[in-house]
Amino acid sequence: MPSPSPILRAAFPEYKSPYGPKYHYQPNFKGITASQVTRFGFKSAAFGGVALFTVIFYASGLPRVQRDLLQKIPFIGSHFVHEIPASDNKGVKTVSIFSFDEIVFAKLDLGSTLIVGALISVIFTINFHSGAQYGPSPRAHWIALATIAGLCFLLFLASRTWLRLVTHFVPEPYLDEVFHIPQAQRYCDGKWHEWDDKITTPPGLYAVTVAYHRLTQQAQCTVSSLRAFNGCALFFAAGLALFSRQQSEGRLPWRRAELPLPLSLYSRLTAFNVALFPVLFFFSELYYTDVLSTTAVLLCYTWCQSRTAGLLSGRRRPSVFSDLVAVVLGVAALAMRQTNVFWVVVYMGGMEAVHVVRNLEPQPVEKPELETLVEMVKFYGWRYSVGDVHDPPLSIAWPHDWALSLLSIGIAAACNPKKVMCRIWPYVLVVALFAAFVVWNGGVVLGDKSNHVATLHLAQMLYIWPLFAFFSAPLLLPVFFSALQTIRTVFSPPPGGSGPAARRREEDNPEKQQQQQQSAALRLATSLFAAHKLGYSLALLAACAGAFLGVVHFNTVVHPFTLADNRHYMFYVFRHTVLRGRAVRLALVAPYVACCAACWLVLAGSPPPPGSIGARGQQREGSTPFVNSPFLEVPPLPAAASSSPTTTTTGAAKKTNDETTAAAPAATAPEFDTSDVALNPPPQTSTALLWLLAAALSLVTAPLVEPRYFILPWVFWRLLVPAWSVPAPEGVLPRAWRGLDPRPVLETLWFLAINGATMYVFLARPFLWKNPDGSVMDGGRLQRFMW
Template sequence: MTQAPKITGRLIVTGINIGLFPVLFFFSGLYYTDPSSTLVVLLAYANHLTRVGTERPPFSNDIYTLALGILALAFRQTNIFWVVVYIGGLEVVHAIKTLNPKPVETPSFQNVSEQIKFYVWRYSLGDIHDPSLSLAQPIASIGIAAVCNLPTVLRRFLWPHGVVLAAFAAFVAWNGGVVLGDKSNHIATLHLAQLLYIWPFFAFFSAPLFIPHILNIVITVYQKSTSLVRQQPSAAPPKRASSIHSVIAALVGCGALVVALLIVRFNTIIHPFTLADNRHYVFYVFRYSILRAWWIRYALSPAYVVCAWLCLVALRGSEVSQGRWIRSPFTTAPSETPPSIPSKGSKGTNISRTEADSESPATSTMLIFLLTTTLSLMTAPLVEPRYFILPWIFWRLLLPATPIPSLSTPSQTSAVGSDTNQSKQSKDGSSRGGNYLPILLLETAWFVLVNAATMYVFVTRPFYWRAPDGSLQDEGRVQRFMW
């Protein structure tokens, strides 16, 4: 069982910062259900961390999990995605990782068919390929393992989540829809543009956290340009692997830009509430951006892609983890020793993580996070910052501590094959967040500044809704600016 992280000043500041997250902080002072809804989902997540720390959760904990799931749905129906898809998905992965198959050496293969049979066999036993995000490759091992061990997965972890899902389905059938109340203005509609808007939202509120990564890029460019100037004509050409990596990155970037442009062209939805309610900041964001001129919405597409790239790069962290779950048919240099397997009598391996870790999250965790975020946003026609609260919190919890780089240290972000430097830093602890505290304090200051500004505008800048003839509307009630 993985020990709980030691409570440090860095963790305390991180917790304070999550509590100061401006959208959540602002609505904590108003009569909105979002703070309570968020609290219940986080309680469910904390309970999940307890569950994956045991070999088999007791029945009483299953009932507690079920109660938290139902309570989360009572606050907000879209919480089904976080308590079932996200937390349930993480528990599926954990159940697979506790199967503990006997390790074997990777044999030599005569053909591709033998290779496929071997890896499907290993995956079916639970010997999956789930590296950290910094070593991510396309994976199918978790799906194979889950299907081949479905009774174990369902018996150990999933039945309470399945009951919550069944209760949600029954509610939708009884209610005639997901939404309680005004169903006519909250009809589920495919709205993929939400998956573009979320990344600038993250980038704006978490701007201080990107400083180490931006500095890494600047330092890398500087070091490469300096080395090119000093390089002799007879110097060896750059490694082919690095060139291939650059080509793939460029192709992925261009593909993402094309997808963003297509979404903007065919799936930009402007909800009537967005244009009708000038109390919300989203009204002004839309009014002075994508509604300003037809071409602006297309011009913003590169910004969406860059912000998404920054958010995903931040999750990679600064360390490459050579962990237990490396079992890929694409690995060209297999480990000389079999990976260590938890003992049969152990209580389990807590694979879930928090910001306390400096290693990036597992690939499966990131895929489940992206799937959950997509499902929770893609059917909402209305763009509301409140809808981004839970995605931001879980992204923030997954974010590894990335220290501020220095010119004397080669950049970790861009280095392909820099395992030596990373292993040295890992040994002396220099990349474990030792100089990460200033970044966290800067995040604190940024949140305090944003909160102070929004509260000042809310309190000191009231206004009234007036008709074209100057008469008061909404019975003369005072209106105030808000998220």
């Protein structure tokens, strides 16, 4: 390499990388290279393709352009509409509804086309203008973008196909659409003061629908255009789920801005599967409130994640503008459905409060020798008050860790009320506005208040687990393998034996000698909570079974609507299970407990191995962040990474690790683990408990059991589920497959099968309501099965 001239040396000074040897930046004197041409061409094709797609379909609505230009294009000209004389029109029954060109290309309205094009443009704009990285290399980056674009197209195709089929077979409003569609049409006609008293939800859906039609310049709010609006909302829900997963991966404690890591394949498929969730996808082409409500709550959630990550203001505290946007988005979510208040205020407000507590940065101290229970309570109470909280990953948390997490965060929030209130005041304002609405309205629901009275329905928290287990059956593979491993371990002999030699080793153990010096109360507490054995799990399952038996016996509520409408699947579920008798109801407790344990274990994921690393060969920040429990031993840092005695406080571990990293000489650049498992760790204990609380509050207040009510609990549960790697021996799987989670692919196939079955039953298996004498009811209208 030739030595640069003094002018170039002054313009491009020497740069020393902390990850590798010195090098000199060399400007490009060779002009445009092949790689630059490739990147520029790909970018131009991305933006130009979207623009061309939009222009063609906008122009396809002009008859002159159709006749003189588009119909003459080779190969694709036949897909554009030809004018057919009235004498040549065919009957509806002779037209194939399953024709690909008819489904995809014919009668695409301008609004849907613009929305899809805008969504694709936003994805590429985020990539090129915000520095987002979807791959560790340019090639992987473009492959990831192509995957996202392909998933968007598949979702667009599936959604449009479902819309075409529903519009063809069910052209008239069906079931709850009988209330929603006329109300939306009144708003489209400017009749803002007319309201149907049978509608229970706020008018947010209708207001946004009117704005959508005005924006897309559609003259009338027809049944098909109103249904198509929900399909557009489904696209935004998928995009927001993808952005939420990107936010979660970008906040990993070991991730560095110098080396941006890719958006994992697990996250991409997770966002796609959220849109394919059978209950959500089924109602995406019917004019119901569920899809737009989910989209509005996900929008609030991504904004909350941006606030906690500091992506908007770059400061430790969000700006006033960010606070006001949080209030507006929260009120907008409540305008879609009243129960969204629990997700906005409890879940997201709680996350922000925990974020404040976790960033108090207490001074590190060494753990003293604690010999009595009172000393232990005083020490840890003081540490919790300054922000050294106990909030471990859910994979290593037991029920007493859940209680300690709530206790420590509660103590820290109570001792720092000003900092917490300055952060969560937007959510306090949202709940205050909601309370004012309830007082003004005289209740939570707007109409039909006699049939929608808020009540305590604890059995909803029993029904949620079988529903999750059914829809997310492919995600339960780790539970199956774990159960097999547990059975194998139980029936295997202990490795240490039980003879005199084993007893002598136990007596010579320093930890055993230290426990003998502690008081009886402290030894009892340690023995109860520190010994995580099979008996602990069995006792926990027994306690859950007892609680579930009490709920089934005292709080099983069967709403009259559940038994009055045989068009819903839940009618048949209740008919063949809950209504079979008291003995059957009590016997169902066993499946409830099994499904609850399986879903919670899937959410917890696999515990990290001792000395978990974020980069191969390098220790993460602290041995285990935010672990400060008297009953949980924190694994010490390696000797090479620690120059002082290990302490149990998070701040001490972090400080020691940072100082060691700064003092260490610069070596080669670390090879970050970009597998699905590394980029998608288990959630923190506080996050899981906030999810459980929000889900419980949103469900137990509803006397009616409908799968639609479980959409938001499942969506947030699915976004928190960590990745999993196949426990295969070394060399069995190809290298490219190591660390990849196969469950999302199986989940996609499972969702496609469920969606295909429910769509077929809804469209091809209608029935008639008949009286006992055989006469037809409801004017002979066809009835259809649905969720």
